[in-house]
Amino acid sequence: MIKRILDFVLILLFVWACMILGLWLINEIVVPLEIPWIKNRIVIAIIKLVMSSGLALLWLWLWREIIKRMFWHTLKTHETLGKAEKQEER
Numbered sequence: 001m002i003k004r005i006l007d008f009v010l011i012l013l014f015v016w017a018c019m020i021l022g023l024w025l026i027n028e029i030v031v032p033l034e035i036p037w038i039k040n041r042i043v044i045a046i047i048k049l050v051m052s053s054g055l056a057l058l059w060l061w062l063w064r065e066i067i068k069r070m071f072w073h074t075l076k077t078h079e080t081l082g083k084a085e086k087q088e089e090r
Helices: 002-030 041-089
Strands: none
Touching: 002 041
């Protein structure tokens, strides 16, 4: 039980750290981005929007993959424990 809680806390800390890092990247790199050969402000704004959205989607995908792997790992662990309990009963 404590191991599952610790795993959950570590996942949350990792996801929050990634989110803060992503927001920092957006603030420090994407927002002040200037492309000298593009003079149209709308095009630059669209490029910034696509970059920021890409970072956010990457963060969401990473979180989804971590949770999916934890789910299947927990399911396999419960399955093995269930089989072990059945063998002990026999």
